[in-house]
């Protein structure tokens with residue numbers, strides 16, 4: 007949510023900043039802006055509604071010189087998306103410019119206080135309040151910028167990642183974080199700042215992830231000082247990031263989403279590397295082994311997550327209960343954190359998050375930790391906030407996910423949950439060797455089976471054309487396929503704006519069936535498993551009401567394929583691994599329907615990939 011980039015060094019800042027903003031556009035894209043200090047110590051701010059490309063058009067013919075600058079791409083929280091509300095925001099004297107990601111919760115009180123002192127506001131944002139507050143503190147107490155920022159942030163309640171520059175001090179950027187991510191990149195005579203490492207990795211692999219309430223002072227492109235709000239100096243922990251630049255490009259695909267769907271066989275392979283042996287006879291997730299006492303002692307698992315990660319959690323519940331015989335609860339992190347849940351030190355809480363930054367999931371982790379639970383993270387973004395807040399965890403290792411609609415992260419999360427359940431079940435002795443070998447062997451063959459599924463892309467693209475008329479879709483599944491139905495529906499609504507709902511197939515009779523008529527497409531996951539006959543009956547009920555059934559079946563199906571209107575035929579696997587196969591055609595279906603409807607697949611309206619506000 008909101009992307010921040012900063013640069014100070016000897017190169018022209020603007021091209022680096024704009025390129026960085028494009029890398030971060032997945033975080034928000036309703037307006038964009040840049041602030042630069044030129045050689046004559048002019049502080050120039052340019053900002054406009056719309057995407058980064060619109061900012062590029064806006065600055066043609068403008069003075070974009072300068073070796074220091076900050077830039078922002080916005081996902082609106084306070085105030086509509088328009089150029090006045092876009093960042094950077096000037097202070098009243100226009101000597102400070104500030105960008106911000108997060109929410110200043112007490113902005114209204116602070117604003118009133120400043121208005122009473124005569125401050126006038128041009129925007130309806132909480133961010134402008136912060137920059138005015140910093141200026142007010144700075145001028146009234148005759149302080150330097152760092153001290154003013156420290157004092158201002160002590161008055162702030164809420165979440166922030168900020169960067170601020172001062173007209174008369176082109177030698178420094180001051181940046182700070184609390185509950186919103188911020189990374190400093192250390193190059194050769196240049197320093198970078200960004201919401202995540204993606205804008206930085208093409209210049210340097212040396213980064214410092216700031217912690218909450220830390221302030222970074224980036225001076226002259228050469229000196230990085232980190233202090234806390236009370237000016238105690240902190241030694242920066244310099245880490246090396248490994249990221250393949252190709253992962254950040256579309257690589258010939260028309261959208262990141264399609265690229266990421268197609269990457270899944272390789273991603274699952276990478277996710278299993280070093281965890282499942284090449285023969286496919288053993289699986290060992292080191293975090294489970296290393297913490298087996300606490301994991302074996304657990305009376306209960308609670309999985310907290312949001313969005314697509316929450317759907318993966320529902321599959322994880324079935325896997326862990328099935329193999330490990332431990333009760334598992336799945337919670338929306340946003341609900342869990344506010345309802346005084348019963349948690350104690352016999353609970354293991356698993357937090358699932360692609361970005362590792364989702365504010366509600368992070369807060370749920372902190373709450374569970376404070377009550378003594380052991381916290382296990384399943385994340386994708388290396389070094390992000392959730393993995394740093396957990397006791398242990400396993401990365402899914404699927405590479406950066408750029409498309410706003412999550413695809414490869416979901417299958418990566420399900421893969422890690424499968425490996426977790428198997429590793430723990432083996433330790434607990436709740437799975438027999440034969441079943442263990444069958445699941446591990448099948449897991450090992452999933453990447454090849456996914457490749458077969460991807461061959462259906464053209465067919466699914468063709469059939470998608472039929473359904474662009476639809477205003478509603480129903481997705482049905484049972485058992486392990488129920489969360490897949492939820493995920494399929496979520497994908498469709500996120501990117502095509504068609505209303506779609508997922509249900510456990512048998513629940514259809516309790517309401518949703520009233521919606522079924524000849525216009526209603528119903529996607530049914532009907533692969534061959536223990537509930538096949540039951541799903542068959544559910545399909546007959548839909549057909550009796552003339553619904554259009556798109557059935558996801560296994561190759562060679564001779565029963566459902568005869569009564570469904572359209573069949574998508576998939577390779578078979580065992581029931582517990584079915585989601586890794588059946589999700590893929592649903593991702594493709596959503597993608598192609600959205601493309602047929604001319605939608606902005608990678609940056610759907612109103613959404614952001616990394617939701618760092620609650």
Ligand code: G6P
Nearest residue numbers: 312313314315359360361364412
């Ligand atoms: C946003 C994204 C979703 C994602 C959810 C949770 O809504 O658009 O794709 O599933 O956040 O994100 P996380 O990074 O915690 O998995």
